Amino acid sequence: MKKKHQEIETPFLLALIPLVAMIALMAVTIIVFEGSPHIPLAVGTVIAGLIAWRIGYKWETIEEGAYKGIRLALPAVLIIIVVGMIIASWIGGGIIATMIYYGLQIITPSLFLMTICIICAIVALAIGSSWSTMGTIGVAGMGIGASMGIPVAMVAGAVISGSYFGDKMSPLSDTTNLAAGITDTNLFEHIKHMMYTTIPGLVIALVVYFFLGRQFAGAAIDEGNIQNILSALNSNFVISPWLLLVPAAIVVLVALKVPALPALVVGVFLGFICQIFVQGGNIGEAVNTLHDGFAIASGNEMVDELFNRGGIASMMFTVSLTIFAMVFGGVLEHTGMLKAIVKQILKVAKSAGSLIAATIVSAFFTNATASEQYISILLPGRMYATAFQDKGLHSKNLSRALEDGGTLTSPFIPWNTCGVFILATLSVSPFAYAPYAVLNYAVPIIGIVMAIIGYKVQFLTEDEMQQLKIKQQRIDRENELTEGV
Template structure:
C-alpha cells in the first residue's frame, strides 16, 4: 500500500501528544509500579494511531505504517534470536566457562576494565556488530569481571564502550554503511571522519577505566572469591583450551568476509557439538539448552548467576519489545508526526554549531521516541541532508553526526531495542550502566565541542561545488 505523507502537515502539538502519553505511561509503569516497558509503548502506539486517524489516515494505512516499522526491525530480530542460541550453546559447550577460566588466570583485576574494552573493540571491528560482540565476548567478560569483584554496571559499561567503538569503525557494520549510504558519503571517508570524535572518546574511556580499576584485586577476599569460582567451574564443566578455537573460528570466518550471521551460526553449531562431545551431555540436553537456556545447580550464587541463562526463549522478551517499539515508531515516522518534530528543530538552526547540535538532538529524540537506532539514522538523514548542503558542509559531517548522536546514544534508552538487548544479554539495566558507558557519553560531547569551535568540520570547496552543480543540472 502506498502511504503519501507529503501533503499531510501535522500540527506539532498533535505530533507530540503520543510521545507525551507514552512517556507518562512509561514513568508510571517503570518508576511507580516497577513494571515493564511493553505496555506503555502499546499505549503510546494506541495514542499515535488515534492521532493518525484524526489526521485523515484510514485504518489500513495505519496498519501498514506499523507493518513497515516491524519490517525494518526484522534483521535485528534475527540477530537477537541468534545471540540467544549462541549464549546457550557456548555456555552448554563449556566455551564461556573456558573463556572465564583463562580470563581469571591471565588478566589482572586492576587492568581488566581496560583489557575487556580493547578486546571487545577488536572483536566488534572484525565482526562488524556490537550486538554479536556483547552476546559472545561480552557475556564472558561479564563473568570474568563479576568474579573479580568488579560491579556489574562497570563491567557492562566497559563492554559497551569497546563494542560500540569497534562497531562504529568497522566497514562491515550495518549502521556504519547505513549512515554513509543515506548521506551519499564514501564509506571509508565516513570512517576516517569518525576517527576525530571516536578515537578521543575511546582514549577518555580507557583512561577512566584505568582509574576505576586501580583498586580492584588488592583485597584478599576478592582473591578467595576468584579461586572459589574457578573451583566451581571446574566441578561443573570440562575446561579445555581447545574450546577457545570456537570463538576464534567465528572471528576468522568474519575476517575472511563471511557475513556475521552465518559465521555466528557456525559458532552455535560448534557449541552444540561441544556440549555433546566435550561436556558429555545428551543430544536431548543440548537441544533443550538451545531452546530454554542452560541450567546449573550450585551453591555458589555467582556461578549460578553467570551460567543460568541463554537459549532462544530468553530472547523472546527482547523480540516482543522490539516488535512493540517498532509499531510505535512506524506510526510516528510514516504518519508525518516525527517529521513535524524535526521541522521544529530545524527552525532553530542558524549556525554550523546549532545545525550539528540539532542533528545530535534529533537522533537522540528519535531513539527515545521510535526506540530503534536504525530509525535514528534514517529519519534525521532525510531531514538534514539539504540543510548541510545549503550551509556549505560536506556530507561526511552529517554522516558522522548521525552515528555520534544516533548509534551511540541508543544504549541509554531503556525501551530502545539496544537498551533492551543489552539488559537481556548482559543482565544490567540501562540506568545502571549509563554512567560507565564512557565512550557513548564522551563522543557526542566531543562532537558538540567540534561543532561550535569548527574543529574537523569539513566545508564544501567552492570549485568542487560548482562542478557538482553543473553535473547535477546536466
C-alpha cells in the same frame, strides 16, 4: 486502480502529543509500577492513530504504517533470535566459560581498576550483556575491590565502563543488533564504525584507571571469590584454550566480509558441536539448549547467574519490544508525524555533523525521559533515518550515534532501567559512580566532536545511493501491492 498514499501535513504540536504521552506513560510504568515498556508503546500507538484519523488519515493508511514498521524490524528480529541461539550454544559448549576462566587469572592488586575493567569488557564481549556481566563478575569485583580498600564508586565506574564497552562492541548484544537492524546497517560494519569512538573512549578510561589505581598498589587481595568462581568453572566445564578457536573463527569470517547472519549461524553450529563432543552433552540437550537456554546448578551463585541464560526463548522480550516500538514508529512515520518533528529539529541541525550530534543528544534525552535504553535506540533511529538519507550519510553514522548517545548514557539516569539495575546490583548510586564511568561519558563527547569536525563521517557513494534508491523503489512497490488494487 492502485490506492495512493495519503499526504496530509501534520501540525508540529499535534505530532508531539503521541511522543510526549508515550514518554510520560513510560516513565510512570517503569519507575512507579516497575513494568515493561510494551504497554506505553501500545498506548502511544493508539493515540497516534486517533490523532492521524482526526486530521483526515484513513484507517488503511494508519494500518499500513504499523505493518511497514514491522517489516522494517524483521531483519533485526531474525538476527536477535540467532544471537539467543549462539549465546546458549557458546555457554553449553564451554566457550564462554573458557574465556572467563583465563580472564579472571590476570588480576593484580596494583592494576585492579584497569584489570577489572578489561575483564568485564572481555566477558561482556563474549556474552553480549552488560547486565549479566555487572551482576556476576561486577559483583565479584566490588567485593575484591572493597577488600583492598578501593572506594566502591571507583570500582563500580570501572565495572560499568568495561561492561558497556563489551556490550556495545559485541555482535551478541541486543542493543548492538537493534541499532544495526533498525537502521538497515550491516552488523559488522556497524561494529567496525563504532571503533572510531569507542576504542579511544576505552583507552581514555584505562589511562584514568591506571592513575587512580596507583594509590592502591600496596593493597592485599582476597582471592577467595576468584578461586571459588574458577573452581566452579573447572567442575562444570571442560576448559581448554582450543575452545577459543570458535570466537576466532567468527572473527576470521567477519574479516572475510561474510554477512552477519551466516557468520552467526556458523557460531551456533560450532557451539552446538562443542557442547556434544567437548563438554560431553547429548544431541537432545544441545537442541533444547538452543531454544530454552543453558541451565546449570554449580553451587556458586555468581556462576549460575552468569550461565543460566541464552536461547531463543530468552530473546522474546527484546523481539516483542522491537515490534511494538517499530509499530509505534511506523505509524508516526507513515502519518507524517516524525517528519513534522524532525523538520523542526533540522532547522537547527542543518549540516551533516550537527545532525549526528543532534542524534546523540536526542538519544540521551530519550534515555532521560523514556527511562529505557532500547527506546533511546529505536525512537531516534526511526526519527532520523530519512534525514540521514537526505544528506547522503551512510546509515552506519546513524547506528553509531544511537549507541554513543543511547546505549552508553543509560547508566547515568537514576530512573532509567539501567541506572535502577546498577543501583540494585552494585549498591552504588549513579551520582556516586558517574565521575568514574569514564567510557560512558567519553564516547558521546568524542562522537559529537568527531561529527562537528567531520572526522570519520561516512557519506554514501554513488553506487550505494543508487542501490538505496532501487531498494526504496522495491519497498514502495511492495507497499502498493499490500495496500491493494
